Amino acid sequence: xxxxxxxxxxxxxxxxxxxxxxxxxxxxxxxxxxxxxxxxxxxxxxxxxxxxxxxxxxxxxxxxxxxxxxxxxxxxxxxxxxxxxxxxxxxxxxxxxxxxxxxxxxxxxxxxxxxxxxxxxxxxx
Amino acid sequence: xxxxxxxxxxxxxxxxxxxxxxxxxxxxxxxxxxxxxxxxxxxxxxxxxxxxxxxxxxxxxxxxxxxxxxxxxxxxxxxxxxxxxxxxxxxxxxxxxxxxxxxxxxx
Numbered sequence: 001x002x003x004x005x006x007x008x009x010x011x012x013x014x015x016x017x018x019x020x021x022x023x024x025x026x027x028x029x030x031x032x033x034x035x036x037x038x039x040x041x042x043x044x045x046x047x048x049x050x051x052x053x054x055x056x057x058x059x060x061x062x063x064x065x066x067x068x069x070x071x072x073x074x075x076x077x078x079x080x081x082x083x084x085x086x087x088x089x090x091x092x093x094x095x096x097x098x099x100x101x102x103x104x105x106x107x108x109x110x111x112x113x114x115x116x117x118x119x120x121x122x123x124x125x
Numbered sequence: 126x127x128x129x130x131x132x133x134x135x136x137x138x139x140x141x142x143x144x145x146x147x148x149x150x151x152x153x154x155x156x157x158x159x160x161x162x163x164x165x166x167x168x169x170x171x172x173x174x175x176x177x178x179x180x181x182x183x184x185x186x187x188x189x190x191x192x193x194x195x196x197x198x199x200x201x202x203x204x205x206x207x208x209x210x211x212x213x214x215x216x217x218x219x220x221x222x223x224x225x226x227x228x229x230x231x232x
Contacts, residue, residue: 037221047169047212047223062220096168109175110216111159115168 002027004097004116012091012123018084022097022116029078030055035100037112038071038082042093052100053080087123094118127151127215131224139232144200146227148213153193157217160189160198163226164209172211173198205231 008020022036029036037052051061053071061069065084073080084091096119098112128151138144148158156176161169171180173189176196186201200207208231213224 046225047214049219049221049223060219064220105175105178107155109157111171111174112161112169112214113171113174113180115170118168 002099002114004099004114006095006097006116006119008119008121010120010122012087012121013125014088014123015086018082018087018091018095018121018123020082020095020097020119020121022080022082024078024080024099029073029080030075033102035060035102035110036073036080037098037100039096039098039112039115040093041096041118042090044090045093048093050082050084050095089123092121092123094120126220127154127218127222129213129215129222129224131211131213131227133227134225135228135230137230137232138203140203140205142203144203144207144229146198146211146229148191148196148198148224150194150196150215150217154215154217156192157215158189158191158196159214159216160187161212161214162207162209163212164206169212200229203229203231207231 003025005023012018035052035054038050051071053059053073068085070083098115102110130149132147158176160173163169177189188199210226210228212226
C-alpha cells in the first residue's frame with residue numbers, strides 16, 4: 001500500500017517561500033497512471049487543490065495560485081515538491097500531498113487516494 | 126470554477142440512523158464526483174469515486190448516488206466510528222474543487 005509523507009518547515013515568514021516535499025514509499029512514483037497533487041486545508045477556505053504533476057513533469061495548477069506556485073518531481077528520490085512564493089498569513093494551512101488516480105470507467109475519472117498525513121505550515125514573523 | 130455546495134453543514138444523528146448528505150454542483154459534472162471522509166485529526170480518506178463506486182475496503186453502509194448537478198452520500202446505519210466531516214469533490218474540470226464539508230456528530 002503506497003504511503004505519502006510531507007516534510008518541510010512548519011514556520012515561514014511573510015513574503016518568503018514555502019517549500020514542502022512529499023516522499024512516496026512502498027511504490028514507485030513512476031508506476032501506473034498517476035498524477036501527484038498538493039492540496040491545502042485552512043479554516044477560512046476549506047480544502048483547496050493547489051496543483052499536480054505527472055512523472056514526466058507535466059503540471060496543472062489552480063489559476064488562483066498559479067503565479068506563485070511551482071511543483072516539481074524527482075523520480076530518482078521518489079519525491080515531488082511544492083514551492084509557494086511570497087506567502088502571507090492567508091497561506092497558513094495544513095498542506096497535504098496525495099496521489100491523483102486516473103482510471104477509465106467509460107470515460108476517464110480521477111480521484112485522490114491515498115493522502116499524506118498533512119503538514120501544518122504557519123506564516124508568521 | 127465549478128462551485129460545490131454541501132448540505133447540511135452539520136448534523137447530529139443517533140447510532141443506527143440513516144444519514145443523507147447532499148452535494149450540488151454549479152454546473153453539470155456528469156458522474157465526476159468523489160466523496161471523502163475526514164475523521165478528527167486525520168487526513169481525508171476516499172470513500173466513493175465516480176459518484177457511486179465504493180472504494181475497496183470501505184464498508185457497504187456507505188453509498189453514493191446522483192449525476193449531473195445533484196449527488197448524495199448515504200450512511201445506511203450510522204456507527205460511532207462514522208464521526209467525521211464528509212467532503213464532495215468534482216473531477217470534471219480543473220481547478221478541482223471541494224464542497225465545504227458536512228460534519229456528522231453522534232447524539
